[in-house]
Amino acid sequence: MTDVFVVRNQLGHYWGKAKIWVDGSNPRTVMRTRYEDEAINSLFELSSKDIELRGEVIAATLTERSEPIIEPSENPLPEEPAEELEPGEGEPDLTPAADAPRSSTTA
Numbered sequence: 001m002t003d004v005f006v007v008r009n010q011l012g013h014y015w016g017k018a019k020i021w022v023d024g025s026n027p028r029t030v031m032r033t034r035y036e037d038e039a040i041n042s043l044f045e046l047s048s049k050d051i052e053l054r055g056e057v058i059a060a061t062l063t064e065r066s067e068p069i070i071e072p073s074e075n076p077l078p079e080e081p082a083e084e085l086e087p088g089e090g091e092p093d094l095t096p097a098a099d100a101p102r103s104s105t106t107a
Contacts, residue, residue, distance in 0.1 A: 003062040004032040005039035007046065010054040012073030015042060023077050027067040032060070 007015040014030040016022040022029045033039050039057040047053045060068035 004034055004060050004068055005036045006030055006032050006058050006060055006068055006070060007039055007043045008056055008058050011075040013075070013077060014070065015046065021077060024070045024072040027070055030068055030070065032068050
């Protein structure tokens with residue numbers, strides 16, 4: 001009996017509740033819906049943003065803990081690229097402000 005539907009990509013990763021791809025090793029993080037058309041709509045939206053995506057909607061049953069029974073992916077998840085910052089961006093500004101009072105210290 002089919003309880004829910006999940007979206008899986010060509011690498012065996014599942015679309016997660018946090019709107020990122022997950023490997024399926026923790027079924028609680030996988031986005032699921034009771035209606036197949038909702039899962040198809042999600043897949044359509046994802047594929048319109050990523051033309052390389054080859055996904056499918058998979059029917060899954062739920063465990064007693066309401067987690068889908070899915071096969072985790074054997075492919076590792078791609079690492080998220082670090083946000084590229086402009087030179088000097090994200091670093092503290094150590095230049096003194098022009099209108100800041102200067103303290104004089106004598107030893």
